[in-house]
Amino acid sequence: MSSERIVHQEYFEAVRRLMPVAEFSDTGLLLDANDHFLALTGYDLWEIQDKHHRTLCDPCYAESSEYRLFWSSLAAGQSRTNETQRVHKTGRPIWVRASYSPVVDDYGEVLIIINLVLDLTSTRRNLSALHYKMRPIKVSEQDNT
Numbered sequence: 001m002s003s004e005r006i007v008h009q010e011y012f013e014a015v016r017r018l019m020p021v022a023e024f025s026d027t028g029l030l031l032d033a034n035d036h037f038l039a040l041t042g043y044d045l046w047e048i049q050d051k052h053h054r055t056l057c058d059p060c061y062a063e064s065s066e067y068r069l070f071w072s073s074l075a076a077g078q079s080r081t082n083e084t085q086r087v088h089k090t091g092r093p094i095w096v097r098a099s100y101s102p103v104v105d106d107y108g109e110v111l112i113i114i115n116l117v118l119d120l121t122s123t124r125r126n127l128s129a130l131h132y133k134m135r136p137i138k139v140s141e142q143d144n145t
Contacts, residue, residue, distance in 0.1 A: 020117035026075040026102070026110040028053040040096075040119055042089030056086045058093075074113050077102045083120065095120040 015021065020037035024030055030048050038045060041056060048055055053071070054062035061067055074080060081099040088094050097118040102110045 015116065020119065022115040022117070024053055024074075024100075024113040024115060026113060028071050028074075030055075031112060037115075037117060040088075040094060040117065041086070047089075058085060058087055061085075074100055074102055075110060077104055077108060077110055093121075 016034045016036075018036075020034065020040045022030060022033040022037045029050055029052055031050075033041075033045060033048070041048070054067070057067070070080060079099070079101045081097070083095070083097045086094045086096055086098075097120055099116045101114045101116070103112050103114060105111055
């Protein structure tokens with residue numbers, strides 16, 4: 001193994017220690033996920049390994065043409081980043097910034113798709129609470145005495 005390849009492997013392992021990471025096939029099947037990813041989604045690996053990515057999505061979105069186009073572009077080797085909602089095992093929404101990067105071989109064929117995730121759920125919750133607190137309050141006629 002070349003020293004360059006070792007450095008790349010060490011780099012990837014360092015990222016996996018810090019943040020949620022999952023690996024998918026070019027057809028969307030989950031191949032592997034680290035403990036951070038599993039904690040975020042509430043699943044054990046055996047529950048979602050070899051299941052399609054749509055397992056983590058709102059069913060309406062998973063059936064949309066937008067979702068099919070998303071996976072077609074990944075399978076064609078195009079990276080994608082989006083801020084989106086995913087679904088926890090319990091059914092509660094999870095908000096994430098997800099980056100998907102296809103790993104290709106020397107011939108341009110997609111080997112796997114790496115998914116790096118940043119959990120935005122608490123940030124979204126805090127912004128929603130702040131928005132609620134800052135909403136205009138209607139003063140009733142009785143309060144104007």
